[in-house]
């Protein structure tokens with residue numbers, strides 16, 4: 547795909563916006579999004595096993611409580627450390643905690659870290675899934691994520707949605723970005739806010755948040771704790787726990 551975003555190198559984090567003013571953010575700056583409704587059909591795209599629960603564990607739990615349909619697509623096999631089988635099992639256990647059945651999870655099995663070599667097949671695959679499932683809400687990665695697989699998947703989904711003239715909602719999530727989430731580690735009484743650098747690039751109003759209640763947070767925490775193979779690595783553990791906060795954050799252009 548010839549898209550300039552793929553080669554985006556994130557410069558040194560700037561806390562200044564384009565007019566040179568310091569950007570201050572608080573969770574109060576971001577509108578609260580609607581909870582999923584019973585008639586919603588939610589399609590979640592995750593580049594790796596665990597991205598779905600980190601980004602939208604609370605959203606999915608709420609969707610299931612509200613009786614919406616949820617389908618999860620795990621795009622790569624997460625096999626960087628030969629942990630594919632383990633990670634697939636952990637994913638199924640994790641989403642089960644949120645009320646999602648095993649047959650609502652589809653593993654596409656692309657090689658971890660190599661999505662950029664499969665863009666053609668990937669687009670075909672994803673497009674079929676969207677046509678078949680007819681989602682009212684798509685949840686997918688945000689294109690400025692610094693992990694290559696996340697970026698490629700994000701752009702593929704954006705292109706498909708455009709090509710299919712999909713008119714539902716799209717909520718995009720960020721996982722990898724310098725100094726994000728802040729603070730790093732388990733701070734479950736803090737809020738997620740977008741990195742200041744991205745607010746300089748994008749319209750602040752396009753970020754929205756889903757408040758996460760104490761009960762939903764408990765479910766999300768239990769779901770994340772199923773990813774035992776990842777929690778063994780201190781740096782990864784720190785990242786995973788950083789997504790247990792008082793809200794979830796999504797970017798949406800519609």
Ligand SMILES: [Zn+2]
Pocket residue numbers: 593594597693696721
């Ligand atoms: Zn990932």
